Amino acid sequence: MVAPALILMCLMLLGPLLGVIALSFTDYQLGSPQFSWIGLANYQEMLVDRVFWISLRNTLTYVAIVVPAAVALGLGVALLIESGSSLRAWYRTIYFLPVMATLIAMSIVWEFMLHPQFGLINGLLHGIGLEGYSWLQDRRTSLYALCVIGIWQALGFNMVLFLAGLVSIPRQLYDAAEIDGAHGGWARFRLVTWPMLGPTTVFVVVITGIRSFQVFDTVHVLTKGGPSKSSEVLIHTMYVEGFEFFRSGYGAALTVVFLVFVLLLTLIKSALANRGVHYA
């Protein structure tokens, strides 16, 4: 029976989605008693909206930095933990903590650490004779400071996924590699680990990509997209338009653009997933 699942999917997923798309063709404002259909006007406005282009560029920059870094570091940490022996469980817990913690609360900790006067980061830099920045209040650094927090947050989750992938690699493949002359970590990694982690890697990249596209809480708590829009990202613009300026129609149009990007990522994943899996 597929009918119940189909009905649920329509109610929970497709319904709201269609609602958002419909809303994006209106000039509806939150709380107003009436609205009118305005066609593609919201999208036309978007094309000439400076803030939209800045937030799109910032979002893509954020994704381009966070995804490779969080994936590579997650894999690196997973490999280190897997090869180490005694404190394995400890390391796992420590790296996984950011995933479990509330990002809002953690943002406050980061705000302290990045504080220009009494923050830990600048304190350390000062200790070795370097001048720090006002990380979150400087338009040159604010986006990158948010990237670092994003990497820190995604790292633990990626590590756990990679650890699961590593555990599922058959031991005999490493034995065979050793017999065949693959000495040293790099040769083993190239011959066995990396190819066998293919499906895991595709999954991790896509998940990290989608989560990075959705970056919102750190931006909202720490910079509010500032200073002068230097850390404005797509979801935050959407939030400001929809819930601070009450321009629900325009916010919906931004959401549609966001969904297109996420859909693209998902399509890339399903295309790669079928190629990357090896059935031994």
Added chain:
Amino acid sequence: MGKIELTAVRKTFDSTEILRGIDLAIEDGEFIALIGPSGCGKSTLLRVIAGLEPQTSGEVRIDGVAVDDVRPSARNLAMVFQSYALYPHLSVFDNIAVPLRMRRHSAFARVPLLGRLHPARARTERGIRDEVMRVAAQLELSSLLKRKPGQLSGGQRQRVAVGRAIVRQPVGFLFDEPLSNLDAKLRVHMRAELAQLHRELKATFVYVTHDQAEAMTMSSRIAVMIEGHIVQIGTPAEVYENPQDIRVAEFVGSPKINVMPGVIREDGGLEVLGRAVGLGTPAAAGRCSICVRPERIELGPGPGAISGAVVHLEHLGSEAFVHIKVDHIALPLLARLNPDRQLPALGSSIQFGYAAGAVRVFDAAGKRIEVAVALRGGRVLEKAVG
């Protein structure tokens, strides 16, 4: 050359001793099978020889050279794994080429893309291709070279694993239960192929299996391992006919050898269930085990015959087994019959005996006891005593 010698090899995992002092000399070109029940340490021993597992103490020598600090690949041994351990992302060609590439290309030439700039790479790669082609032709894999392991059948994967092993022309081959993932029919076929391969290559084969049919049919010698010891080494016929330990007698042979509780009398005569067997021994008086293989049991009345009830019949076409329950013996005894003989009815009572020469006797500790036919020979004597 591929002479492998093990001296007092021990292996301990945590506090469990898996190998308890293994001495074994494997001659060049020999096909030796290591058999034993699961957990006896035979796979561990193979991994110690391969170098995948360092021994806790003792020495491994290959062609007279101690290899204890030599890496597995430098020992010049190839290994075929139970799961075949093929690289699933590589084609059949690339799988077979891996050991050659690892060995012949410098680290730089193996770097993806950039490695192609290495001057000698193309020439080395041509040499590798020729050898892979030759091995593929030998194993009838030529038409499958572009496939991935996932697209192959079990038998084909097995052949690729063998190809990967023989392509580097090692001095010895280590097989770790290579046929146990195949179905019964294919297993028999691969048995013949491996034996043929051994005749062609004339290299040393060390073959671990728990399937004694494989060991009996392929190997020139069998080493039976039990609880971390090699209990007996010999030709298949020797191990089958003259087991030196009751555990060997019970492990080798299918169905299992019949074990009957026996007694050594003060005068050295042997008794089963109160009946004299007609054999004498110089061993000390006490309990012992009297063992007879199922094919040596003869049904029918006779002097000194034992009686029991038929509890189960197995007709296999080429042979038949009769399970006979005898009082005071826990397990039913088995007799093998030719199928052309009339089988006894299920539940009927039956008598059986055996020739004195078919009996193997073990003392209470399980060690083999030498016996001799007493005075005037088996059943005649027994009649006199009885």
